[in-house]
Amino acid sequence: MADDTDFEFEGEPIELAVDETTAGGRLDAMLAKAHDVLSRNRIKDLILGGAVSIDGKTVSEPKYRLKTGETIVLLAPPPEDPEPEAEDIPLDILYEDDDLIVINKPVGMVVHPAPGSPNGTLVNALIFHCGDSLKGIGGVKRPGIVHRLDRDTSGVMVAAKTEKAHRHLSEQFADHGRTGPLHRSYTAFAWGTTQSAAGTVDAPLGRDPGNRLKQAVRKDGREAITHYAVEARYGEDGWDITRIQCQLETGRTHQIRVHMAHIGHPLVADQVYASGFATKVNRLPAELGAAVRGLGRQALHAAELGFEHPSSGEEMMFEADLPADLQALEDALAPFDKAFAR
Numbered sequence: 001m002a003d004d005t006d007f008e009f010e011g012e013p014i015e016l017a018v019d020e021t022t023a024g025g026r027l028d029a030m031l032a033k034a035h036d037v038l039s040r041n042r043i044k045d046l047i048l049g050g051a052v053s054i055d056g057k058t059v060s061e062p063k064y065r066l067k068t069g070e071t072i073v074l075l076a077p078p079p080e081d082p083e084p085e086a087e088d089i090p091l092d093i094l095y096e097d098d099d100l101i102v103i104n105k106p107v108g109m110v111v112h113p114a115p116g117s118p119n120g121t122l123v124n125a126l127i128f129h130c131g132d133s134l135k136g137i138g139g140v141k142r143p144g145i146v147h148r149l150d151r152d153t154s155g156v157m158v159a160a161k162t163e164k165a166h167r168h169l170s171e172q173f174a175d176h177g178r179t180g181p182l183h184r185s186y187t188a189f190a191w192g193t194t195q196s197a198a199g200t201v202d203a204p205l206g207r208d209p210g211n212r213l214k215q216a217v218r219k220d221g222r223e224a225i226t227h228y229a230v231e232a233r234y235g236e237d238g239w240d241i242t243r244i245q246c247q248l249e250t251g252r253t254h255q256i257r258v259h260m261a262h263i264g265h266p267l268v269a270d271q272v273y274a275s276g277f278a279t280k281v282n283r284l285p286a287e288l289g290a291a292v293r294g295l296g297r298q299a300l301h302a303a304e305l306g307f308e309h310p311s312s313g314e315e316m317m318f319e320a321d322l323p324a325d326l327q328a329l330e331d332a333l334a335p336f337d338k339a340f341a342r
Helices: 027-034 040-048 122-133 163-175 255-262 275-283 286-295 324-336
Strands: 013-017 052-054 071-075 093-096 100-105 154-160 183-191 198-202 205-208 211-217 225-236 239-248 300-308 315-319
Touching: 027 040, 027 052, 027 071, 093 315, 100 122, 122 154, 154 163, 154 315, 163 300, 183 255, 183 324, 198 255, 205 255, 211 255, 225 255, 225 324, 239 255, 239 324, 275 286, 286 324
Parallel strands: 154 300
Antiparallel strands: 013 071, 052 071, 093 100, 100 154, 183 239, 183 300, 198 225, 205 211, 225 239, 300 315
């Protein structure tokens, strides 16, 4: 069999021999088992596209049953150039190697190009920065996005640069850290004082029937679980704000924002899920009120991200300090610290 490194670059032939142990098996299954770089779906697409031959004849049936002595050759076309344009946008890079890149996403940056946001996204920036180090994912030279942050949520993100890394990281995020090393921790500032110092919100989420741009707790929604722990409490007569650490057991759209609002503690300055708390800002001391008004976005930051490196197996952990706007909020809250016993 070919070495693992042979699959790293599409555009080079891969040759495999069928012996007694693999005879009778499916073509797509053997290719997927022989190497963990290309995903099963990618291999299926390559077979259907005529990129696989057996004993010199093209075979386009993924279910083809192999026979002893046959020689399989996979010749995947070189990755296509990405449709999103490469854009020279500065990135706060926390770590980078041949497999992946970890960045501290700023407030206001959309992750993926979409209608209304075709440019200026993280994907545009990564395509420019990574260049030829992108080895192709799904046949396209693009970064492998395995998780997302809202436009106005800052913090740590990881993106894959190879098919193998994308597959490995995707499996970790799908597991949500239940059995593997994935760790995601968010810092949030929420209105009010939670009844307990720690808790779990287990409430399914789905699209809000009254507003397609919002999520809501719904009985027919998808499972969503958020664990939270109080880090600090602030306040005086007329107002309270709590700094909370949140950890996700699932990864639904707007999960932390909806869950905290669901238990009566929406995030500070969340213009979507905390609209009923807007007047509370008027009760805040002048400097603190100015810090809250200056946010213009939910007080949420992806502070920590840990995962297993797809090649070395090393468990890695990355942290991102509070951005300037949330640090200003915390500084303004400091004089009102209730000396919460952690």
